[in-house]
Amino acid sequence: MPNPLFDTPAPGAGDPATDVELDLGDDRADIVSHDTYLRGVPHATFARLRRDDPVSWVDEPDGRGFWAVTRYHDVLAVSRRPEVFSSAQGIRLEDMTPEECEARRTIMEMDPPQHTAVRRLVSRPFTPRGVQQYEALVRSLTRDVLDAAEGSPAVEFVGAIARQIPLRLLGRLLGVPDADGEWLVERGDALIGNTDPEFTDFVVDRTDTDPYRLLPFRSPVALELFDYAEGLIGERRSCPGGDLMSALVAPMADGEVLTDLQLKNFFTLMVAAGNDTTRYSMAAGMAALAERPALWAALRADPDRVRRIPALVEEILRWSTVTMHFRRTAVADTELAGRRIRRGDKVVMWYVAANFDDAAFGSPYRFVPARDPNDHTTFGRHSAHLCLGAHLARLELRILLEELLERVEAFSVDGTPERLRSNFIAGIKRLPLALSWQRGGAAR
Numbered sequence: 307m308p309n310p311l312f313d314t315p316a317p318g319a320g321d322p323a324t325d326v327e328l329d330l331g332d333d334r335a336d337i338v339s340h341d342t343y344l345r346g347v348p349h350a351t352f353a354r355l356r357r358d359d360p361v362s363w364v365d366e367p368d369g370r371g372f373w374a375v376t377r378y379h380d381v382l383a384v385s386r387r388p389e390v391f392s393s394a395q396g397i398r399l400e401d402m403t404p405e406e407c408e409a410r411r412t413i414m415e416m417d418p419p420q421h422t423a424v425r426r427l428v429s430r431p432f433t434p435r436g437v438q439q440y441e442a443l444v445r446s447l448t449r450d451v452l453d454a455a456e457g458s459p460a461v462e463f464v465g466a467i468a469r470q471i472p473l474r475l476l477g478r479l480l481g482v483p484d485a486d487g488e489w490l491v492e493r494g495d496a497l498i499g500n501t502d503p504e505f506t507d508f509v510v511d512r513t514d515t516d517p518y519r520l521l522p523f524r525s526p527v528a529l530e531l532f533d534y535a536e537g538l539i540g541e542r543r544s545c546p547g548g549d550l551m552s553a554l555v556a557p558m559a560d561g562e563v564l565t566d567l568q569l570k571n572f573f574t575l576m577v578a579a580g581n582d583t584t585r586y587s588m589a590a591g592m593a594a595l596a597e598r599p600a601l602w603a604a605l606r607a608d609p610d611r612v613r614r615i616p617a618l619v620e621e622i623l624r625w626s627t628v629t630m631h632f633r634r635t636a637v638a639d640t641e642l643a644g645r646r647i648r649r650g651d652k653v654v655m656w657y658v659a660a661n662f663d664d665a666a667f668g669s670p671y672r673f674v675p676a677r678d679p680n681d682h683t684t685f686g687r688h689s690a691h692l693c694l695g696a697h698l699a700r701l702e703l704r705i706l707l708e709e710l711l712e713r714v715e716a717f718s719v720d721g722t723p724e725r726l727r728s729n730f731i732a733g734i735k736r737l738p739l740a741l742s743w744q745r746g747g748a749a750r
């Protein structure tokens with residue numbers, strides 16, 4: 307059955323009921339400052355850069371400056387050439403000494419062929435097929451979380467729901483006892499939220515983190531995670547189970563194994579990368595839908611809604627672009643969009659700018675739930691480093707929407723959302739919602 311809000315013939319031909327204007331913010335914002343993002347993404351600034359200076363030089367107060375790449379096709383051009391644009395010297399803005407790079411190296415800071423070899427070892431559980439086996443688990447965890455919230459007219463969505471699902475799932479995947487899940491996620495938040503005083507005492511641009519420069523995210527919290535991982539690795543070696551960690555410690559078909567340091571780094575990366583990214587995508591998706599109640603109503607009334615959710619998930623992923631940028635370092639002199647890039651220069655792909663480039667997306671500032679094509683850069687398009695957890699994140703988002711559609715008639719933002727202080731992660735850390743639950747509970 308056709309659904310006018312979802313069978314939009316082309317982005318741009320929107321329904322006024324859903325066509326809410328996006329706040330584009332300041333067009334002269336400081337894109338390096340973490341404080342800038344407390345007010346949201348400065349889309350107007352990225353639009354100006356795309357138009358006037360698409361590969362622009364940006365000075366940093368605490369660094370050696372970088373090239374900001376803001377157009378979609380230029381981002382892809384960087385992404386496709388790891389032999390020129392290397393990940394090995396760091397993937398965030400921070401400048402690191404060779405010693406720091408070496409100590410903190412995870413799969414993310416490797417180039418081919420080392421990257422290819424390690425990725426092969428860890429990728430099996432994350433293929434679409436590997437992830438399919440978690441569908442029932444994700445559904446049951448999601449239902450548990452929603453059962454606890456069901457009936458409450460006001461819910462802080464991030465704390466009560468969005469934080470809980472990836473946290474519990476990751477705990478299960480890594481084979482961590484449920485009781486340790488909360489502790490682990492607090493550690494993950496302290497690492498990836500290392501610029502927000504709510505999450506860490508070691509705010510990198512405000513305190514002296516030099517003593518911790520050899521640790522992931524310059525944070526002593528990484529040591530706690532290393533210790534925890536060491537215990538877990540030992541346990542899984544002596545007593546393997548069906549979890550991801552057991553699969554990773556086991557020798558591969560050709561006898562290859564991951565070293566202890568690789569395993570500990572991978573564990574820490576999972577706790578940092580696999581948690582808050584999905585959480586913040588969920589929050590951004592719900593914030594977008596809350597502003598467009600006609601979409602939710604149309605979906606609820608649509609008997610074909612399950613089929614429409616995957617496209618909606620992709621639009622939420624584009625809209626939220628939770629990891630706003632990733633950096634590379636030029637390892638040879640080269641050219642990009644007419645600019646001379648010198649060996650050693652930092653080159654930063656602003657995924658959040660690419661995802662709103664009208665050269666790639668019609669009406670980019672409109673939330674188009676059935677957008678097609680929707681080749682967003684949110685997981686790092688055409689990159690050897692394409693997000694390993696992409697299928698898992700998609701699964702979590704899809705199931706959350708399916709389950710919420712069964713239970714929630716309508717919802718709206720009921721208070722002021724709060725954002726993470728970070729130029730790296732776009733995160734709504736608190737989203738107060740008013741919800742009307744379906745009377746008599748979900749039809750399950």
Ligand code: HEM
Pocket residue numbers: 393397413414415425575576579580581583584587627628629632683684685686689690691692693694695696698699
């Ligand atoms: C919406 C949620 C997520 C977003 C937006 C996201 C984003 C990204 C991006 C952009 C990259 C590429 C980094 C680069 O180009 O250097 C990446 C890599 C990665 N992600 Fe995700 N991620 C998400 C969820 C997850 C989850 C759930 C997991 C694990 C359970 C995960 C694990 C990883 C790992 C291990 C890598 C490194 C892959 C490699 O270097 O080969 N991510 N992610």
